[in-house]
Amino acid sequence: MERISLIGQLTQYLFTGITVGSIYALVAVGFNIIYNVTEIINFAQGEFVMLGGLIMVFFTAVAKLPLPVAFILTIAAVTGVGALMERFTINPLKNATVLTMIIVTIAVSILFKGIAMFVWGKDPYIIPPFSGSEPIFILGAAIQTQTIWVLLITAVVVVLLTLFFKKTRYGKAMLACADDPEAARLVGIRVNIMVLISFALSAAIGAVAGAIITPISLMEYDRGALLALKGFGAAVMGGLGSFYGAVVAGIFLGIIESLCAGFVSSGYKDAVALLLLLLVLYIRPSGLFGNVEASKIKEF
């Protein structure tokens, strides 16, 4: 009995970890897309997730739209928010210092948080899972169906993004900008537009993350900062700018956190994730899988 329940527990924690980790992975991928094109770390990345969750709540619970429609509208809305953010705050600031860019994206994140509080208030919201609320039992662990949705949709996002970067003109152009913006400009890529797309795309990914996690972990106005911090942790662990590194590191971070919450202390689970972030920054700022070349960082 004892052993089975331990395995059951472990399975439970693993699934929880992978689920939360998928969200960190999506946030990290969002960071990377913007970073690759602009070398900006967008401190408002977590707010996209928060907005995704709360707008999803609006479309499903208030507007009572069918799930797929609500999902797509949510993504569209947050994508618009991302694009607006770029046009009105990032685009006008040419040649700003890194310090200024940090403060600008922080200001935007506070603004989003403020707007969300204004619209939705301080209470957390929940929406029903995408399908059936009966959990599935695997090795004695009760797995929510939404978990399957989270994993599935994360996988779809990863595949779609891979196709986007490998196959499409815009995707390739964005990679070119990441490699060498000057050269990209010279061959006629409009870097300006690529920056816009990178923000829109990151916002879309954030929206997906927010919409799929809300049935499991609820959503409220002030969740963005911590999500951003952990997503950044995942991005750094995976090697800033590395797409697959971010996915692997995000899920890894989720599992560590979940195991810590289960076996050590739930109060300190966030602290452990952040401690891990600090250790990686101090010891291997190029990431666990990255090389030093990849950790070139802009100076003030």
Place this chain on the structure above:
Amino acid sequence: MGSENFSTFLSVVDLRKSFGGVQALNGLSFTVESGTIKAVIGPNGAGKTTLFNVISGVFPPNTGSIAFDGESIEGKKAGEIARLGVSRTFQNVEVFGRMTVLENVMVGRHIQSRAGIISAGLKLPRMRREERQIREGARDYLKFVGLEHKAGELAGNLPLGEQKLLEIARALATEPKMLLLDEPAGGLNTRETEGLAALIHRILERGITVVLVEHDMNLVMDISDEIVVMNFGEKIAEGKPKEIKNDPVVIEAYLGEEVDYSDL
């Protein structure tokens, strides 16, 4: 230093440095005698600035050794190398633009002073005295390069020629034994370049060895005791100006570099 007037002051042996796939320095060796002016020339991208950056400790070489005044300095930090008596200027001027001209040179006095945060914050008498010495010393160096009338201006507002002079004053303020000048004449007009040549001679008279990277061949031929010619991170020739002028290898390396070829 020994009793001789000239002895090896700086020796660079088999220096290599690559960035990604690019070999910026590829087994470079040469020496500089104390109390001389040595010029390093070569086409763009030959690795001259990389050489200065490695010597002054901006980044370490991959392999190879650098000995300065009997001490091995490769891989040491920029600050340590400055303390050992190597100072420099920069190809793309790096003055402290938002500080005054005088303050720029006062920063040059940094390693010659020692007040810590407590004595600075409390303005202890010892620190006041030192501060006065820093200020007077800095003024002397400004006078030496002829910028004393600009002391109160923001360095960023000076024209390029004066910024280059300011960099020299700032470098001299560290009281170096050797000065590395990275394209000091770049962007200067003829009259300014003549003034620069005179200034470099006066620096030499103070007992400071000078190594310069320069594209202005008239200046190089005029003031250098010896010249090293680099191409693709390697030394392709070394010798007195006269020898270099007539070296077929050098002329070949410069083919296509019209600007400098005409001067050779």
Place this chain on the structure above:
Amino acid sequence: MEKSNSKILFALIIFLALFPVVVLNVRAIGHYLDVMIFVGIYSLINLGLSLLMGYAGQISLGHAAFFGLGAYSSGILCTKLSLSPWLAMVAGVCLTALVAYIVGVPSLKLKGHYLAMATLGFGVIVYIFFNEEVALTGGPSGFSDIPGLTIFGLDLNNDLYYYILVWSLVLLTLVFSLNVINSRIGRALRSLHDSEVAANAMGVETSRFKVIIFVLSGAYASIAGSLYTHYVGFLSPSSFDLFLSIKLVMMVVVGGMHNIWGALLGTWLLTFLGNEWLHVFRDFDILVYGAVLLAIVMFLPEGLVGLTPKMRWLWKRS
């Protein structure tokens, strides 16, 4: 000290002297003295933050943690160990400086975004610590009954006395900071900001000075934390959260981060806005803060002090 600085300092002292005289005689704004004490406490932190951001060019999104460490050190030592508040304050400064050193050495090797995230992460970890170590800190609900300050038997538990104490410390810290700015250390720091490579070539020890200023700013924040604790008399983690760290940075940026007077101006303005003049917005202060910060960074990158040359120009013209 430069002449212009002495003039502003003189004007500030006059203002600070007249402030209580006016405020205590006008009933409607009598409580402004209390707000002004908070302005002083936050000014103390922001003097350090301004040195760090404006002069050393390093950002910290975790200064609420140093403020909190000072506050909890004082609170815990005074109530649980019955230590003298002044000794507790010194102990707090030592502890905070030590923590700042341990965090600063590896963190300040990082640049830009990495440093911002590292300090942010550090701040959140300390916040979690305040919440979770219930036995020590009282957890989320915190603890109260922290004694007030006395000096030579004089009870400072009075707004006017406390105002004098806080602002005297602010002025001392200000003069200390101005002296540092106008010393070889200040020049070294400013030079780093303009050209790190040239500063290094002049023998300026980049990493050492960044750490020294980080530790100094941590110490300032710790003193502020102790003063806060003894003034409000109770502690809970929510006073030291991530949003406070961000608000502190905002105050410095809004005032003008390349100017130490800007830090004071920004602190004064945002504290009065937040505690007093924006009460109508109460819960929505975040929204207002975000908008103000964004507008300043976008349209007034030098902060409010960036307006003074323009004002002077207008003044001369009229």
